[in-house]
Structure formats: C-alpha cells, structure tokens
Amino acid sequence: MSDKLILYGMDISPPVRACKLTLRALKLDYEYKEMDLLAGDHFKDEFLKKNPQHTVPLLEDNGALIWDSHAIVCYLVDKYAKSDELYPRDLVLRARVDQRLFFDASILFMSLRNVSIPFFLRHVSLVPKEKVDNIKDAYGHLEKFLGDNPYLTGSQLTIADFCCGATASSLAAVLDLDEKKYPKVAAWLERLSKLPHYEEDNLRGTKKYINLLKPVLNLE
Numbered sequence: 001m002s003d004k005l006i007l008y009g010m011d012i013s014p015p016v017r018a019c020k021l022t023l024r025a026l027k028l029d030y031e032y033k034e035m036d037l038l039a040g041d042h043f044k045d046e047f048l049k050k051n052p053q054h055t056v057p058l059l060e061d062n063g064a065l066i067w068d069s070h071a072i073v074c075y076l077v078d079k080y081a082k083s084d085e086l087y088p089r090d091l092v093l094r095a096r097v098d099q100r101l102f103f104d105a106s107i108l109f110m111s112l113r114n115v116s117i118p119f120f121l122r123h124v125s126l127v128p129k130e131k132v133d134n135i136k137d138a139y140g141h142l143e144k145f146l147g148d149n150p151y152l153t154g155s156q157l158t159i160a161d162f163c164c165g166a167t168a169s170s171l172a173a174v175l176d177l178d179e180k181k182y183p184k185v186a187a188w189l190e191r192l193s194k195l196p197h198y199e200e201d202n203l204r205g206t207k208k209y210i211n212l213l214k215p216v217l218n219l220e
C-alpha cells in the first residue's frame with residue numbers, strides 16, 4: 001500500500017473519471033486535488049512543474065509523477081492490484097486491453113476533445129459534420145469491439161472498460177447514443193452503471209460535462 005497517492009483532476013474530465021474508477025476498483029485511498037481548468041489552474045507554475053503537458057489527470061505517488069490516464073491506470077494495476085484481472089499479464093490478453101486503451105487515447109477521447117477544447121478555449125460552438133461523424137464512428141467501433149461479450153475485451157472487466165466507458169458515457173455531450181443503432185454499447189454502459197460507486201465516480205461528472213456542453217453546441 002502506498003503512503004500517499006494524490007490525484008489531480010476535475011470531475012467533468014472523462015480521463016480523470018477513468019482513474020477514479022480504477023482507484024475505486026483497487027480499493028485504494030487517495031487524496032483528490034480538485035483543479036479548476038476553466039479558471040486556468042493547470043497553467044499555474046506549480047502544476048506545470050509537475051506536468052508540463054498541463055493535462056489532468058495527474059497522479060503523484062510518493063513523489064513519482066505520472067500523467068495520461070492510460071499510463072496511470074496501467075501503473076496502478078501493475079503496482080497495487082492483488083490479481084491481474086483488470087490488466088492481464090498474459091501478453092495476448094494484455095495486447096487486447098492495450099489496443100482498447102490506445103483506441104481511447106487516439107480515437108474515442110479525441111473525437112470528444114476535438115469538440116470540447118475549441119469550445120472551452122475559444123467558445124467555438126459550431127460542430128462541423130466531420131466531427132459529428134467522428135463521434136458516430138467511435139460509437140460504431142465500440143459496438144464492433146463488444147461483439148457478444150459483456151465487456152470490451154471479453155468476459156472480464158478491465159481498465160479498458162473504465163477508460164472507454166468514462167469517455168463513451170460523455171459522448172452524449174455532442175451526440176446522444178442511438179440505442180437502436182448501437183444496442184451493445186447501450187447494454188455495456190448500463191452494465192458498467194451497476195458497478196459500486198459508479199454514480200459518484202463517473203456519472204456525476206458525466207452529467208455536469210453534458211450539462212455544460214450540450215446546450216451550447218450546434219451540430220452541422
């Protein structure tokens with residue numbers, strides 16, 4: 001057990017919520033340092049010294065600084081989990097989880113960030129068709145990844161579900177999930193919502209995020 005874990009974050013952030021879900025699953029105590037990105041907390045010198053990329057989440061573990069939610073969740077499981085279920089040690093199983101994590105980092109979350117950052121930084125509210133299409137593609141990929149499995153990589157819940165789940169539940173800020181078109185995604189998100197403390201760790205921030213963005217965005 002670590003002496004001191006600190007998570008710097010903001011609840012509306014999907015990657016921060018993915019870390020909270022992982023910390024919860026591992027039953028780890030941590031200090032949560034709430035940042036106000038809208039007020040520019042992440043550009044203050046003391047934070048930039050810790051994370052020059054000025055993003056949340058940032059994890060501090062006895063002085064070690066780790067950022068990018070995907071690096072954080074892998075680290076947490078590798079260091080603190082009692083079993084490898086959430087992030088398997090078997091190389092093929094691990095590669096499957098990694099693929100979904102990299103998909104979240106490069107495709108899924110980016111489809112959202114490419115809409116939210118222009119709004120937060122420059123009040124750009126018009127969402128061009130190609131960005132809406134990116135969200136639709138992201139939902140479509142998840143639907144295919146799920147296949148007939150309850151979780152993203154098979155029958156076992158992993159950190160890929162936490163990362164992709166936190167992002168996918170937030171996509172409704174731009175485009176509601178069409179449950180008829182993507183029934184597996186809908187069933188998967190419903191399944192995740194049954195996890196202990198999911199409301200507190202993910203849904204509360206998701207609702208805030210959606211309420212902040214959805215009313216002001218105009219889709220092309």
Ligand SMILES: N[C@@H](CCC(=O)N[C@@H](CS)C(=O)NCC(=O)O)C(=O)O
Nearest residue numbers: 013014015054055056057068069070
């Ligand atoms: N790939 C990163 C993305 C992190 C990210 O973009 N976080 C946003 C909040 S959701 C942020 O900190 N934005 C501020 C900035 O980029 O300056 C991760 O998974 O941690």
